[in-house]
Amino acid sequence: MPLCRLHRGIFNEQPERRWNKQLSKNFELKQEKVALMTEKVKNAKAMLVVSYKGITVEEITALRAKCRENGVEYVVYKNNLMLRALDNLGVHDLDHLLVGPCAYVFSDSDAVAPAKVLSEHIAQAKNDKIIIKAGLVEGTYMDAQAVDALAKLPSRDVLVSKIMGSLNAPITNFVGVLSATLRSLVYAVDAVRKQKAGE
Structure with missing residues (x-):
């Protein structure tokens, strides 16, 4: 077999097969x-979309550390993959916001935590x-x-704690009023007893 046919056979067929396998594996x-990502968005109490254009590696590292301290996760995904996850x-x-460099901040337990952490960090x-x-947030769209x-x-x-305090206040006041009424009754009975004892 001539070398050119062998050459064509080896290098024309095999790379195609390798390329197809690689494409299917990537897919x-x-x-x-x-x-x-779909599961992550579905299970999250809150997910925020953040633009981070022009930020340094040190700044991102500091933000990620602050997020971890507060039980929040800062992640960067490709926008087209996030679009597919949201579409699922x-x-x-x-959809219209997933343009340019975007990061995603998730919390599985506290719906307010991502907004608080990011706002505090920015300030x-x-x-x-x-x-x-x-x-x-809780499955509801919120703008900036x-x-x-x-x-x-x-x-x-x-x-x-504020709600518990406001619920507790009327009960405390009621107990105070009952105590005052009982005290007044005891004083009145004691006064009547003293008056009868004096006669």
Whole structure:
């Protein structure tokens, strides 16, 4: 067999097969990643979309550390994969925002935590490179202004303690009134007893 035919046979057929296998493997990996992202968005109490154009590695590292301290996760995904994950859930409110460098901030336990952590970090670092675009909180779309308002709310623990305090106040007042009434009754009975004892 001439060398040119052998050459053509080896290098024309095999790379095609290798290329197809590689494409199918990449496609499978992307499908798996989209499935994981879909579950992550579905199970999250809150997910915020953040623009981070022009931010340094040190700044991102500091932000990720602050997120971890507060039980929040800062992740960067490819926008087209996130679009597919959101499409799997029937969510299309964020489609127009997934342009340019985007990061995603997740919390599985506290719906307010991502907004608070990001707002505090932006204020402390005086960094205008990190921009909160929008988010999904408890499955509801929130624009940047709504997320900012959410960040200004007290934490869940503070809200619960305020509610418990307001529920406890009427009971405390009622107990005080009952005690005063009983005290008055005891004084009246004691006064009547003394008066009868004096006669």
